[in-house]
Amino acid sequence: MNNKVKTHQTMEERLNAIRAGVLGSNDGILTVVGVLFSVGAATSNQFTIFIAGLADLLACALSMASGEYASVSSQADAEKVVVDRETQRLRVNPAGVAEDIRAFYVSRGVTTETAGKIADELMAKAPLETILATKYDVQLGHYVSPWSAAVSSLICAAIGGAFPLLAMILSSPRWEMLATIGATVVAVALTGYLSAVIGKGFPIKAIKRNVVIGLLTIAIHYGIGMFF
Helix, strand or coil: CCCCCCCCCCHHHHHHHHHHHHHHHHHHHHHHHHHHHHHHHHCCCHHHHHHHHHHHHHHHHHHHHHHHHHHHHHHHHHHHHHHHHHHHHHHHCHHHHHHHHHHHHHHCCCCHHHHHHHHHHHHHHCHHHHHHHHHHCCECCECCCHHHHHHHHHHHHHHHHHHHHHHHHHCCCCCHHHHHHHHHHHHHHHHHHHHHHHCCCCHHHHHHHHHHHHHHHHHHHHHHHHCC
16 A cells, blocks of 8 residues: 655644654754853853854754754654555455444444445555554655754744843943843843644643743853852
8 A cells, every 4th residue: 555645745644744843943042041141140252152153042042953853754764664564454354443433433432343344445545545554654655854853943043042142232331231141131022922733732831831840041051150
C-alpha cells in the first residue's frame, strides 16, 4: 500500500511549527536577558555587553533549532515505524486490524453490530488510513516536519532574544536596565499568551507565570554578575 502524497499541512503540522516558535522565542528572551544582566552587573562597557548578548542570541537560536530538529525527527520516525507496522499487519492479519477498528467504535459508544459494519466498510475503502487514525491518531502521508520546527525555532529564538538586546543597546545608560526589564516583561507576556492559546490553557495564568520567571531570571543573573 502506497502512502498518499501530502498536498497540504494538517492542523497538527501547523501547530508543531507554531509550538516550536513560541518555545524558541521564550528561550531566546530569557537566555539573552540573563546574559545581559549578568554581564551588565560585572561591567559597564556597552560594547562588551552587546557582544555577549549577541553571541548568546546566536548560540541560543542555533541550539534551539538543532534541538527541535532532533526531537521532531524522532517523532516523525516513530510515526513512520507505525505506518510500516500496520502495513505489514494488513498483509498478514487483516482480521486483527478490522477488530481494532471495530473496538475503537465500540469504545465510542457505537453498538457492536454497527461498529462491525463500519469496520467492514472502512476496511474495504481505506484500511491503512483508518487504523492509523483510530489507533494512533496519525494521518497517512502527514508527518511532523523537523525542518519546519527547526526553522521556526531558529527565527523566533533570534527575534525573542532581540527584544532585550535592542532595548538595552538603544536606551541611554541611565535607563537601559529599566528598558530591558520592560521589553522582557512585554515579550514573555506575549509568549505566555500565545502558548496558552495554542495549548487551550489559561492566558492570564500563563502570562503571570512567564512574567515571574522572566523577572526571576533577571534577578538571579544580575546577582551572579555582582560577584564578578
